[in-house]
Amino acid sequence: MRIGDLATSTRVSVRALRYYEEQGLLTSARSESGQRLYGSAAVDRVRLIQQLYGAGLSSKTILELLPCVDAKVSTPESRERLVAERDRITAQIAELVVARDRLNDIIDMTSRPNPQCDYA
Amino acid sequence: MRIGDLATSTRVSVRALRYYEEQGLLTSARSESGQRLYGSAAVDRVRLIQQLYGAGLSSKTILELLPCVDAKVSTPESRERLVAERDRITAQIAELVVARDRLNDIIDMTSRPNPQCDYA
DNA sequence: CTTGCCTCTGACGTCAACGTGAGGTTTTAG
DNA sequence: CTAAAACCTCACGTTGACGTCAGAGGCAAG
Numbered sequence: 001m002r003i004g005d006l007a008t009s010t011r012v013s014v015r016a017l018r019y020y021e022e023q024g025l026l027t028s029a030r031s032e033s034g035q036r037l038y039g040s041a042a043v044d045r046v047r048l049i050q051q052l053y054g055a056g057l058s059s060k061t062i063l064e065l066l067p068c069v070d071a072k073v074s075t076p077e078s079r080e081r082l083v084a085e086r087d088r089i090t091a092q093i094a095e096l097v098v099a100r101d102r103l104n105d106i107i108d109m110t111s112r113p114n115p116q117c118d119y120a
Numbered sequence: 121m122r123i124g125d126l127a128t129s130t131r132v133s134v135r136a137l138r139y140y141e142e143q144g145l146l147t148s149a150r151s152e153s154g155q156r157l158y159g160s161a162a163v164d165r166v167r168l169i170q171q172l173y174g175a176g177l178s179s180k181t182i183l184e185l186l187p188c189v190d191a192k193v194s195t196p197e198s199r200e201r202l203v204a205e206r207d208r209i210t211a212q213i214a215e216l217v218v219a220r221d222r223l224n225d226i227i228d229m230t231s232r233p234n235p236q237c238d239y240a
Numbered sequence: 241c242t243t244g245c246c247t248c249t250g251a252c253g254t255c256a257a258c259g260t261g262a263g264g265t266t267t268t269a270g
Numbered sequence: 271c272t273a274a275a276a277c278c279t280c281a282c283g284t285t286g287a288c289g290t291c292a293g294a295g296g297c298a299a300g
Contacts (some may be wrong), residue, residue, distance in 0.1 A: 002246075002247075003246085003247070004245095004246060004247080011202055013288075014246095014247085015288060015289065015290085016287075016288060016289095018248095018249095018288095019287065019288060020234065023287095028186075031296095033247085033248090033295080033296055033297090034247085034249095034295090034296090035246085035247055035248075035296075036247085036248090036269065048222075051215075051218065051219050051222055051286080052219065052222075053152070053287085054216075054219060055216055055219030055220070055223070057216070058286075058287095059286080059287080064149050065226070067228075068226065068230045069226055069230070071230075072229050072230055073230050074227070074230035074231060075284095078230075079183070079227065079230065082223055082226060082227045082230075083227065084221060085217060086223045086227065089219060089220045089223065090220060092216060093213055093216050093217065093220070095171075095174050095175075096175060096209050096213050097172060097173075097207060098171065098214060099171050099175030099181050100171065100175070100206055100209045100210060100213070102146060102168070102171055102175075103175070103205060103206045103208060103209065104174075106185070106188065106189055106194075106202060107199065107202045107203060107206065108215060109189075109192050110188045110189070110191075110192055110193050110194035110198075110199065110202075111199060116223060122267095122276080123276085123277075124275095124276060124277080133258075133259085134277085135258060135259065135260085136257075136258060136259095138278095139257065139258060140280095143257095143268075143280090151266095153265075153267090153277085153278085154266090154267060154277085154278065155266075155267090155276090155277055155278075156277085156278090178257095179256075179257080182249090189264095191281095202269085229273075
């Protein structure tokens, strides 16, 4: 498949896909004329990358960790990195839960009929 | 209290506090000589701002919502906005949970003794 | 063969939340 | 009184993940 097809099936922009390749996260075969060609496995690869980006990992970090996924092996350093990121995500989830509760409080507080406006 | 004190007690940089004021999120009285002066309520205000930033809200969004908090009243538009942000956070939490599980899978997968290396 | 969409490689633009340094005033400790 | 520390206002720098435009070539349809 060509880059436009991959973009469509992953809902990721063409620019982003080229960026991923630039960062070393995604590889592609090239046609005679230089166009990028991808196998179907690329779809899953892009999804994984998106998921890790979504979790707040940087290109650099993802680049370090992808080889582990591919080789199914982690060095002590990369394992440490993985655990650190997981813990960071856990902490961030906790933070988001607190913030959501806070927003809910605000919603409740501001949605309750205002006493000053109540009929006596 | 002066800006340095507020920075210390909230663990937010002086620059950030000035930035919050620039964005209209934080107000300050001024001394004769022009230095910012804050009441103790400013600490909670900054904490709230930090929490909302941490939840991924932008200055602009926070600016829209703070008056609701202060007045304890929300217009239909702002209520809609609050609910939308809450739902976005909920979705993001779900995304993070998925990503964390994915990371855990990777950790497990790469930490298990490699079969190819096992003694027969 | 040409029209129109896809792709290519640069390379500059963007946006948000600050960081950082300049150059100058104010407050505080000794 | 004086030196250090804290404060002030500009105003440019930073970072990451792309967006966007330019200029040029590639590819299936009619």
